Amino acid sequence: MLKLRNVATNFGNSVIIRGVSLEIKKGDFVSLLGSNGAGKTTLFRTIAGILKPCQGTVEFKGRQTNRMSADKIVKLGLSLCPEGRHLFPQLSVHKNLMMGAYIRRRDHKGIKRSIGQVQELFPILKERKEQMAGTLSGGEQQMLAIARALMSDPELLLLDEPSIGLAPLIVKNIADKVKAINEMGTTIFLSEQNANMALKITGRGYVLESGSIIMEGPSNQLITDDVVRKAYLGA
Amino acid sequence: MELFLQQVFNGIMLGSTYAMVALGLTLVFGILHVPNFAHGNLYMLGAYVTFFLISLYQFGFWAAVISSMVILGVVGMLVERFVYRPLIGQPHINMFISAIGLLILLENSVAVVWGTSAKRIPHPYPDTVHLLGITTTQQRLIVIVAAVIMIILLQLFIKKTIHGTTIEAVAQDREGAQLVGINVNWVSSMTFAISSAFAAAAASLMAPIFMITPTMGALLVMKAFVIIILGGLGSMQGAILGGYILGLVESLGGGFISAAYKDVFAFGALVLILAIKPTGLFGKESN
Numbered sequence: 001m002l003k004l005r006n007v008a009t010n011f012g013n014s015v016i017i018r019g020v021s022l023e024i025k026k027g028d029f030v031s032l033l034g035s036n037g038a039g040k041t042t043l044f045r046t047i048a049g050i051l052k053p054c055q056g057t058v059e060f061k062g063r064q065t066n067r068m069s070a071d072k073i074v075k076l077g078l079s080l081c082p083e084g085r086h087l088f089p090q091l092s093v094h095k096n097l098m099m100g101a102y103i104r105r106r107d108h109k110g111i112k113r114s115i116g117q118v119q120e121l122f123p124i125l126k127e128r129k130e131q132m133a134g135t136l137s138g139g140e141q142q143m144l145a146i147a148r149a150l151m152s153d154p155e156l157l158l159l160d161e162p163s164i165g166l167a168p169l170i171v172k173n174i175a176d177k178v179k180a181i182n183e184m185g186t187t188i189f190l191s192e193q194n195a196n197m198a199l200k201i202t203g204r205g206y207v208l209e210s211g212s213i214i215m216e217g218p219s220n221q222l223i224t225d226d227v228v229r230k231a232y233l234g235a
Numbered sequence: 236m237e238l239f240l241q242q243v244f245n246g247i248m249l250g251s252t253y254a255m256v257a258l259g260l261t262l263v264f265g266i267l268h269v270p271n272f273a274h275g276n277l278y279m280l281g282a283y284v285t286f287f288l289i290s291l292y293q294f295g296f297w298a299a300v301i302s303s304m305v306i307l308g309v310v311g312m313l314v315e316r317f318v319y320r321p322l323i324g325q326p327h328i329n330m331f332i333s334a335i336g337l338l339i340l341l342e343n344s345v346a347v348v349w350g351t352s353a354k355r356i357p358h359p360y361p362d363t364v365h366l367l368g369i370t371t372t373q374q375r376l377i378v379i380v381a382a383v384i385m386i387i388l389l390q391l392f393i394k395k396t397i398h399g400t401t402i403e404a405v406a407q408d409r410e411g412a413q414l415v416g417i418n419v420n421w422v423s424s425m426t427f428a429i430s431s432a433f434a435a436a437a438a439s440l441m442a443p444i445f446m447i448t449p450t451m452g453a454l455l456v457m458k459a460f461v462i463i464i465l466g467g468l469g470s471m472q473g474a475i476l477g478g479y480i481l482g483l484v485e486s487l488g489g490g491f492i493s494a495a496y497k498d499v500f501a502f503g504a505l506v507l508i509l510a511i512k513p514t515g516l517f518g519k520e521s522n
């Protein structure tokens with residue numbers, strides 16, 4: 001479904017992503033582990049078309065997307081729930097969800113169904129329907145960001161550190177929900193510093209360090225790997 | 236009392252056009268985060284287009300106003316595409332310089348092509364009307380009604396339709412807008428078209444009442460900036476309310492204290508309001 005070949009991304013003169021290759025198949029639930037500044041966000045923004053790679057190719061559903069604009073990539077069925085959430089703070093929760101469904105704005109029935117689904121997943125969003133997104137708590141904002149990313153009915157969902165800055169109980173809740181989203185059929189690529197959480201729910205993982213993939217494998221093997229345990233699990 | 240009502244009426248009329256011009260300016264500011272100094276010149280160009288459609292091509296008044304809005308809408312899109320879009324991602328000072336360059340270009344082109352002497356559009360509705368004890372012309376009444384209708388329609392478009400809401404979405408979070416699949420360039424283009432068409436409408440409605448000159452936009456754009464700062468940068472309610480406040484302050488100050496100093500009252504109101512509320516009437520606390 002998603003294939004990166006030797007992708008590199010720069011900021012000015014500094015190379016942030018150095019020749020990353022990876023592949024994600026339909027239905028997969030894959031994690032991207034890496035510490036602060038490893039380049040997870042930069043890699044995700046490159047895949048989503050916000051940044052353009054200076055080398056290599058990105059292929060989504062058999063089509064080369066590395067030169068496409070971000071809005072076209074969304075239309076192909078790839079949705080990024082970004083770091084920092086990027087919600088519309090002065091729009092209501094409901095309007096944020098409606099904007100999430102912008103690419104299928106004429107599909108009124110489908111939108112209604114999706115709203116029902118995300119409200120079932122995160123009941124708080126139903127309660128807070130008319131509240132401005134900017135006035136939600138951090139955890140609620142993260143739920144809204146995930147819900148908004150789901151509203152385009154994506155085939156591949158990229159989640160950039162959904163656990164960041166949240167209390168352990170909320171992290172657990174979000175992890176469960178993300179797992180449920182994958183079980184309902186959405187392919188998920190999850191970036192996390194919280195390797196413990198990510199490796200428990202995903203099937204496979206990549207480890208990113210200084211812009212390169214240094215390791216990959218099934219999550220249950222990574223979780224016992226010495227290098228991973230030292231670097232990311234504090235063991 | 237009668238004089239007072241007369242001045243209030245004139246203030247509302249002025250305020251209606253100020254509100255339209257300020258709304259356009261604030262929409263573009265929200266999208267670009269850079270002030271479009273040339274906005275007043277687009278207003279001026281709108282008045283000239285209407286003038287020539289009426290005097291050279293015998294257009295009816297409303298046909299000319301609507302055509303002028305369409306033409307300026309297209310001009311606005313071209314300005315966005317060729318003056319501002321190439322500078323996105325560069326230091327803000329570049330857009331400032333371009334805006335001022337565009338301002339000078341428009342003002343002088345009009346002066347060269349059509350001359351610097353003031354022109355007046357023949358009054359389409361010269362009849363007087365008596366209303367609540369005041370006497371005014373139909374044209375002045377039309378300015379108010381048309382402006383209110385257009386302002387309401389724009390609000391409905393932005394608040395109630397998905398295409399209109401994309402303008403708010405891009406203004407509030409550009410990257411978030413891209414990530415839900417909004418074509419940000421298209422939204423910028425649309426916003427410029429609306430903004431310029433509103434300026435053209437305001438200018439055309441006022442053209443039979445005041446003279447039109449190539450420099451008519453210069454002071455107006457200053458006032459429009461006063462309004463959007465007074466109303467809170469990027470706030471649409473602020474621009475509307477600010478427009479009417481400024482119109483009233485000018486008209487009442489000009490009528491009762493001194494006509495020569497009416498612009499002083501406008502800028503004085505800005506100083507006063509910002510002293511009390513530094514973020515403007517509807518301004519968000521900076522984050």
Ligand SMILES: Nc1ncnc2c1ncn2[C@@H]1O[C@H](COP(=O)(O)OP(=O)(O)OP(=O)(O)O)[C@@H](O)[C@H]1O
Binds near residue numbers: 011039161
């Ligand atoms: N806009 C930018 N301009 C310059 N450098 C940047 C920019 N964004 C990111 N970087 C640099 O790129 C590197 C990778 O950053 P990135 O945000 O991708 O890391 P990350 O793995 O997502 O980290 P975190 O876990 O803290 O979110 C960092 O060294 C960062 O300083």
Ligand SMILES: [Mg+2]
Binds near residue numbers: 041
């Ligand atoms: Mg990051």
